[in-house]
Amino acid sequence: MEYEIAKLNKKDMKKQFILLGLFLLASSFTVSQVRGQEVQKKMHWKGCADKVTKRETYLNLVKAYAKKFRNLTELCNGQWPDSTDARYLRAAAEALAYNQTIIKIELAYRDSACVIALAKALEKNRTIRELVVLLSTEMGSTGAIALAKALEKNRTIININLICSYIGSEGAAALATTLEKNRTIRELALRATKMGSTGAIALAKALKKNSTITNIDLSCNDIGSEGAAALVTVLEKNRTIREMQLGGIKMGSTEAIALAKALKKNSTITKIDLSGNGIDSEGAIALAKALEKNNTITNIDLSDNDIDYEGVAALAKVLEKNSTIMEISLNNNRIGSAGAVALTKALEKNRTITKIDLSWNGIDYVEAATLAKALDDTIPCKKECIYLTYDKTMYNGIHLTKSLEKNSTITKIYLKTNKPGLEDIAALANALHKNSTITEVYLSCYDIDYEEISTLANILKKNSIITEISLYGRNKIGSAVASALAEALEKNSTITKIKLRLKDMDCVGAVALAKALEKNSTITKIDLCYNNIGSAGVVALAKALEKNSTIMEIRLNYNNIGSTGVVALAKALEKNSTVMKISLMHNRIDSVGAVALAKALEKNSTITKINLNRNGIGPEGAVALAAALEKNSTITKIGLGGNNIGSTGGVALAMALEKNSTITKIRLNGNNIGSTGAVALAKALEKNSTITNINLIVNHIGSAGAAALAKALDKNSTITEINLVGGNNVTYKELTALFIDKHIIIDGGKD
Structure with missing residues (x-):
C-alpha cells in the first residue's frame, strides 16, 4: 500500500x-x-x-530641378543629368513633365536610361516643340521604344532629330507605329540610326497613313533595295512630304527607276536627295523622264553616283525645258567634257537654275570656258553667292569666272583650287575689273606665285567695289605674295577686311603689310594668323598701329611672336585708341610679355576683348594682368586658358574680379589653380555682378573647390554658364549634386 x-x-x-x-x-x-x-x-x-x-x-x-528649369526655354546637355544616379533622372523627369517654359531639348551622347527618363517627362509635358538627341549610340531600341510610347500621348512636339542615335530596326518600327497615329510631328530626322530594311519598311507603312510629316531624313541607313522599294510606294500615295533625304541608303539604279516613276505622279516633293546611291546612267535617264512631267521639284542632289555622259545628256535635255529646278548637284560623277558640252547647251536655254555643282567630274578647260559663256547668257539669276570648286584636272577652271564680267547680282565669290595658272588668275582679275557688284573675294590656293598674285593685286589697286579679301594657301614665297598685296593696299580705298593665311609669310611679308597699313585708312579688321611672322614682323606691325587710326580688330594667333614682339605691341597699344579686339593666342609671350601687356591695359581705354590663351605667362604674368584688370574699365572678355598660372595666379585674378565691373566672360581653363584658387574665385563671385560665363576645366579644383563655387552661386545671380567638367578631380555626379538648384550650365561632358 x-x-x-x-x-x-x-x-x-x-x-x-x-x-x-x-x-x-x-x-x-x-x-x-x-x-x-x-x-x-x-x-x-x-x-x-x-x-x-x-x-x-x-x-x-524635384524642387531643385523645377527651379533650374523655370527660366529656361531650351534644355541642353549640361542641364540634364546622366544615368549614374537614377534618383536625379527621375527627379529631373518629374520637374520637366510640368515645366511650362522649355520649348526645345537638345542632348547628345545619352544612353537608354537617360532617354527613358526623358520620355516619361514628354508624356505629360505640354510646351516642348522640338526634340534633338544626337550621337547617342547607346540609346538603343529600348530608348526609342520609350520615346515612341511618349509620343503617343504628347501633342506638342513637331520636330524630332535622332541623327546618329542607334535605335535599330526595332526602335524604328516602334516610332513608325506611333507615326501612324500622331498628328503633330512635321519633321523627322533618322539619319544614320541603323534602322535597316526592316525599320525602313515599317516607316514606309506609317508614312502612307501619316498626313502631317513634311520633311524626313533617312540618309546613311543601309536599307538596301527592299527598304528603298517600300519608300518608293510612299511617294505614290503620300501628299504631305515636301523634302525627302535618301542619300547613302544603297538604293541602286533599279529602285531609282521605280522612284522616278513615282515622281511622275507625285505633286508635293520639292527637294530630294539621292546622293551616294550607286545610280548609273540608266537610273539617271529614268529620273530625267520623271523631271519632264514633274513640276514641283526645285532641288535635286545626284552627287557621288555613277552617272556618265549618257545619263547627264538625258538630264541636260530636260533642263532645257524645265522651269522649276533651281539647284542641281552632279559633283563626283563621270560627266567628263562631253557631259559638260551637253549641260552648256541646256544652260543656254534654261532660265531658272541658280546653282549647279559640277566639281570632280574631269571637265577640261575648253568646256569650262564654254560653260562660263552659257552662264553669261542666263537671264537674271537670283544668285548672290557663287561657289566654284575645281577638280584635280581642272586647274584652269577659273575661266568660269568670265561669266562674272557681265553678272550684276553676285556679291560674293569663293574659289578653291590646288594650283592655278597665270591665265586663270588673269581671268579672275579681269572679271573683277569689269564686275560692279562683287564685294567679297575668297581665294584658296595651295601654290600661287608672285607673278600670279601681282596680277590680282594690280586689279585691287583700281577696284573700288571689293571690301573684303581672304587668301589662304601654303606658299613657298608667302612673303612675296604678301608684299604684292601690301603694295595694292597702299592705294586701295575700299577694302575694310583682310585675311591672309599663307603659312610662310614670315617677317618680310609682315613688314611690307605694316608699311601699307601706315598709309591705308579704310581697313578695320586684319587677320594674319598662322603666318610665322615672328618678333620682327610684329614689331613692324606695332609701329604701324601707332599711326593707323582705323583698325579695330587684329588677329595674330600662332605667329611665334615671343616676348620681344609683344613688348613692342604693348607699347603701341598704350597710344592706340581704335583697336577694340586683339587675339594673340599661342605666341610664347611668357611672363615678360604679359607684364608689358598688363601695363598697356592700365592705360588703354578701347580694347574690349583680348585672347592670350596658351602663352605660358605663368603666375607672374597672371599677377600683373590681375593688377591691370583692377583698374581697366573696358575689357569685357579675356582668355587666359592654358597658361599654368597656378593657385598664385588664380588668387590674384580672383581679387581683381572682386573689384572689376566690366568683364562678362573669362577663360581660365588648363591653369592648375587648385582648390585654393577655386575658393578665392568663389569668394570673388559672391561680390562680382557682371561675369556671366567662366571656364575652369582642367584646374584640379577638387570637391572642396567645386563646393565653394556652388555655395558662391547662392549669392551670385548673373552667372549663366560655368564649365567645370573635366580635369578637376571631381565626378560629374558630384557636380550635378552641387549645382542642381543653380541657374547655370556646368557643361555637358563627363569627368
Missing part, C-alpha cells in the same frame, strides 16, 4: 514537473515574442523615418 502511494506520488510529481516545465517554457516564449515585437516595432518606425527622409530628399531634388 505504501508502495502504491509512493508510486502514485512519483507519478504526480512527474506530472507536476512536466506541467511546471511547460509553464516555464510558455512563459519564456511569450517574453521573447514580446521583446521581438518591440524590436520589430522599433525597426518599423525607423524604416518609416528612413522612407520619409528619402522622400523628402527626392522632393527637394
